[in-house]
Amino acid sequence: MAVIEAAELRRTYRTTTGTIRRRRLDVEAVRGISFEVAEGELFGLLGPNGAGKTTTIKMLITLLVPSGGSARVLGFDVVRQAREVRRRVGYVFGGDRGVYERLSALDNLRYFAELYGVPGREQKPRIAELLELVGLTGREKERVEGYSRGMRQRLHIARGLLHDPPVVFFDEPTIGLDPVGARELRGTIASLREAGKTILLTTHYMFEADQLCDRIAVIAKGKIVAEGTPRDLKRSVADLTVLEIEAFGASAEAIERIRRAPGVTAVAVEERDHAQVLHVSSPRGTELAQQLLGELDGGTRVGRVVTREPTLEDAYVALVTEE
Amino acid sequence: MAVLRLIWAGWRFHVKSLTLSGFFLLTSSVQPILFATMAYFMFRAGSSEQSLLYVALGSGLMGIWSSTLFGSGGAISWQRWQGTLEVSIAAPAPFVLVLIPITLATATIGLYSLTATLLWGKLFFDVPFEIAHPLLFALSIPATILGLGMLGLVLAASFILYRNANALSNLLEFPVWLVTGLLVPLSLFPGWVRPISWVLAPTWGVRAIRDSALGEGAPLAAIGMCLALAACYFVIGTVLIGHFERLARERATLSLT
Numbered sequence: 001m002a003v004i005e006a007a008e009l010r011r012t013y014r015t016t017t018g019t020i021r022r023r024r025l026d027v028e029a030v031r032g033i034s035f036e037v038a039e040g041e042l043f044g045l046l047g048p049n050g051a052g053k054t055t056t057i058k059m060l061i062t063l064l065v066p067s068g069g070s071a072r073v074l075g076f077d078v079v080r081q082a083r084e085v086r087r088r089v090g091y092v093f094g095g096d097r098g099v100y101e102r103l104s105a106l107d108n109l110r111y112f113a114e115l116y117g118v119p120g121r122e123q124k125p126r127i128a129e130l131l132e133l134v135g136l137t138g139r140e141k142e143r144v145e146g147y148s149r150g151m152r153q154r155l156h157i158a159r160g161l162l163h164d165p166p167v168v169f170f171d172e173p174t175i176g177l178d179p180v181g182a183r184e185l186r187g188t189i190a191s192l193r194e195a196g197k198t199i200l201l202t203t204h205y206m207f208e209a210d211q212l213c214d215r216i217a218v219i220a221k222g223k224i225v226a227e228g229t230p231r232d233l234k235r236s237v238a239d240l241t242v243l244e245i246e247a248f249g250a251s252a253e254a255i256e257r258i259r260r261a262p263g264v265t266a267v268a269v270e271e272r273d274h275a276q277v278l279h280v281s282s283p284r285g286t287e288l289a290q291q292l293l294g295e296l297d298g299g300t301r302v303g304r305v306v307t308r309e310p311t312l313e314d315a316y317v318a319l320v321t322e323e
Numbered sequence: 324m325a326v327l328r329l330i331w332a333g334w335r336f337h338v339k340s341l342t343l344s345g346f347f348l349l350t351s352s353v354q355p356i357l358f359a360t361m362a363y364f365m366f367r368a369g370s371s372e373q374s375l376l377y378v379a380l381g382s383g384l385m386g387i388w389s390s391t392l393f394g395s396g397g398a399i400s401w402q403r404w405q406g407t408l409e410v411s412i413a414a415p416a417p418f419v420l421v422l423i424p425i426t427l428a429t430a431t432i433g434l435y436s437l438t439a440t441l442l443w444g445k446l447f448f449d450v451p452f453e454i455a456h457p458l459l460f461a462l463s464i465p466a467t468i469l470g471l472g473m474l475g476l477v478l479a480a481s482f483i484l485y486r487n488a489n490a491l492s493n494l495l496e497f498p499v500w501l502v503t504g505l506l507v508p509l510s511l512f513p514g515w516v517r518p519i520s521w522v523l524a525p526t527w528g529v530r531a532i533r534d535s536a537l538g539e540g541a542p543l544a545a546i547g548m549c550l551a552l553a554a555c556y557f558v559i560g561t562v563l564i565g566h567f568e569r570l571a572r573e574r575a576t577l578s579l580t
Contacts, residue, residue, distance in 0.1 A: 013575055061413050065573045086415040097406025100336075102343040107336060114332040115414035115421060117325070159410070 002036035003074055003167055003198040004043070004060060009033050010068035011055050029055040031222035032069060037200060037215075042193045044213035045202040048320055052222040053202035054093075057171050060200070061091045073167060087117070090160035090168040094175035096152055098159075101145040105136055105155050108144065109162065116163035130158040134188065150181035157188060168192060170201045174208060186212060206313040220320040230312055237281070237315040240265065243289060245278040246303035250296055257295040263288055268317040275303060281314055329416060333424025334431070341394065341432045348435065350393075355386030355436040356443050362506070363448045376451060377533060379444040381505045384529045386436020387471055388499055392492045394429020395475035399482035408483075412568065418483075419476070419564045423557075426475030430468045437464075455538025463531035463546050470524030470549040476560035484567045484576060505529050524552045 011030040016022045030052040037043040045053045058064040060071055062082040070077065076084040099108050106127070113123045131137045134154035144152065153173065160168060170189060174182040189212055193199055203209055209216050210230045217227040226233055258278065259267045263286045268279040282288050289305060296302065341347050359382035366378045402408040411421045444450030454460045481491060500506050502516050503525035509517065520526040531545035 058409075063409055063413055063572060064575055065569070083415055083417075086413060089413075091410070091413050093406075095406075097404075098410050099405075100340055100407060101405065102340050103336070107339065111332065111336040112410075112414070114329050115411060115416045117415055120328065163415075 001039075001075065003039050003041075004035075004037035004071075004200060005073075006036075006056070006060070006069070006071045007034050008069035009056065009059060009066050009071055011052075011059060011064060012067040029222055030059070030066075033217075033219065033222070033224045034069075035217050035224060035227060037198060039198055040193070040196050041214050042189070042199045042201065042212055044209040044216040045200065045219055046204065046206070046209045046216050046316060047202075047219035048204055051219045051320070053204075053219055054171055056219070057091075057169050057200065057202060061089055061169055062086055087163070088165055088167060090163070090165035091171070092156045092160035092168065092173055093171040094153065094173045094177075096149060096176075099144050099152060099155055102143060104141050104143055105131070105147075105158075106140040108155065109140075109158060112159050113162050118163055126162065126164075127158075130161055133161075134158045135184070148181075150177050150184075153177060153181070153185060154188075157185070161192075165197075167198045167200075170199065172202055172204070174203070174205065182208075206311075206316050210312050218316060218319045225319045226315075233315045233319075234310070234312050237310040237318055239284050240281045240310045240314065240318070241284045241286070242308050242310050242314050243278075243280045243282065243292065244304070244306050244308060245280065245289075245292065246272075246305070247276050247278060247296060248274060248301040248303065250276050250278070250300050254296050254300065258292050261288070261292060261295060264292075266314070266318040266321045268314070268321075279314065279317065281310065281318055326420060329420050330424050330427075333421065334427050337398070337425050337428035338431055341428055347390075347394070347397075347432065351386055351390045351432055352435045352439040354389065355382050355440050358382050358385055359440040359443060360447075363444065363450075367448070375444065375448060376453075376536060379440050379450050380437070380533050380536060381529060383437030383440040384467070384525060384532065385500050385505045386440065387430060387433025387467065387528075388503075388505065388525050389496055390433035390436060391426065391430045391471045391475040392478065392496055392499075394432060395426045395479040395482065395492075397492075398425045398429060399479055412572075418568050419561045422476055422479050422560075422564060423472070426479055427468065427472035429475060430472035433471070434464070434468070454536050456535045456542060459535035459542045459546070460532065463528070463535050463542060463549075466546045466549040466553075467524070467528030467532060470528050470553045470556075473553040473556035473560060474524050477556050477563060480560060480563035480567045483564065483571050484574070499523060499525060502526075503529065522552070524549055524556070527552065 009030055010032050013027045013029055015025050015027055017025055033056065045056060047053050055064065059066045060073060060078060062078050062085050065079055073085045074088050078085050109127045110123065113127065118126060131140050134157050136151065136154055174185050177185060186208060201212060213230065215229055216233060217224045226236065255269060258264060258280060263282045264280055266281040270277040280292060293302060359379060362378045362382055363375060366375060412418055441452060445452055502520045503523050505525060509520055527545045527548040530540065531542050531549055534540035534545060535542035
């Protein structure tokens with residue numbers, strides 16, 4: 001039996017525009033997505049900002065009622081059996097928020113242990129164990145407002161695991177962390193998976209999904225556009241080649257011309273110091289370098305130009321930029 | 324037992340959190356002192372010493388009401404802002420049991436107002452602090468806190484659903500001070516105000532505290548009314564919060580994003 005099941009899940013937000021003449025708008029954040037996560041699996045929802053990842057997680061952990069479709073966690077319906085779901089899931093999100101800053105980590109954990117129904121006699125050893133797991137032992141009596149972002153994030157993880165949930169949802173947990181902090185956090189997530197937890201992770205970092213996830217669903221504009229193992233997704237772009245162009249001062253118009261050039265399937269732009277690196281995907285065997293360099297404006301200086309094999313990131317870019 | 328444990332732990336947590344908030348503490352102690360000072364001068368002009376204690380206790384209760392009103396609404400808004408509202412709702416504990424300790428804690432913090440106004444009156448206006456029925460006075464305080472805290476629970480329900488419900492708290496501060504007799508005696512108001520005052524816990528809270536302190540009226544009956552209203556507010560609050568929590572999950576108003 002799948003631990004997490006989503007079937008044709010939909011969510012529409014109602015919003016308004018205008019100041020005087022206000023108009024109601026319905027925004028479809030999630031447009032009928034279906035997937036399953038097996039027991040002990042680490043499943044990644046990968047997509048750009050606004051793709052619908054957080055909305056999906058919030059429906060699965062009962063914070064949002066779906067506008068359509070259904071979802072079950074450990075067999076419990078997320079709408080009708082919300083309390084049963086809440087008892088069995090942990091929720092960790094990225095960023096600074098979600099903890100009481102004026103109080104200490106210990107105060108926070110004791111309070112949330114009560115909210116999550118951890119029996120009194122189990123609280124002390126459980127909190128000590130989690131502080132050890134996330135590396136906050138010795139700092140637990142300090143006020144959270146003095147914590148670094150990485151420490152807060154580790155406190156989030158401890159909070160999310162207080163009731164030892166079999167299913168844990170991580171919503172962009174490494175966002176804003178420095179590279180060392182992010183690597184430590186990925187290590188913690190990997191150790192939870194080894195401990196047998198079923199994990200759903202959202203991220204827009206390709207390498208993170210590649211490193212951690214057993215399976216990935218790529219989500220774009222509220223729809224799942226691809227699903228499989230990282231290897232499957234890489235295979236989907238095996239017939240492509242990527243041209244990397246290092247440019248200094250390429251205009252938005254020039255990049256748009258390249259994107260529309262015949263033979264180009266996707267373009268990703270990476271800002272690197274003073275340069276832009278354009279990653280241009282095209283079918284294997286096509287020779288586009290001269291043509292694309294011609295699309296750049298006269299004043300644009302061009303640095304390194306290389307052709308390379310596609311990576312998972314290229315597969316991702318190709319998937320999320322498809323119309 | 325688990326429910327009482329949760330309420331007790333939550334109450335201690337939120338009292339500690341609010342006490343560490345300089346802004347909340349300052350407003351809940353300075354504002355009532357200012358009002359009390361004005362009221363002392365007004366009453367001193369034409370009344371007896373006993374009236375000054377009457378004023379001091381009324382001003383303290385004004386502070387408890389302000390603290391409950393802003394605290395209950397502010398706590399929800401603040402929790403929404405700091406991202407703890409979603410985390411609390413995602414917990415398996417019924418949300419009403421998450422909220423009760425918060426509204427009780429904000430009412431409890433109002434005790435700083437009562438203490439501040441009584442000390443202020445004693446130090447600068449020679450207000451006599453002699454309690455006629457100490458035991459009833461000691462009972463009337465927690466009964467009032469409970470009554471106001473539960474009224475805060477009913478108000479807090481609206482703050483879950485509406486992000487800008489703080490405007491409501493601004494509207495409710497002065498009228499409740501007036502119609503519950505915290506500022507001036509209820510006998511000064513037209514008859515149609517009475518039924519409104521009867522269903523508001525501060526009316527009975529201030530009556531219980533004043534009557535037990537001044538040795539007048541029937542403080543025990545007022546304490547009973549306070550507790551009965553607290554029970555009614557609890558039932559109304561529980562129903563509203565269950566309903567509004569569901570609506571908030573449908574309308575996506577639990578978070579800022």
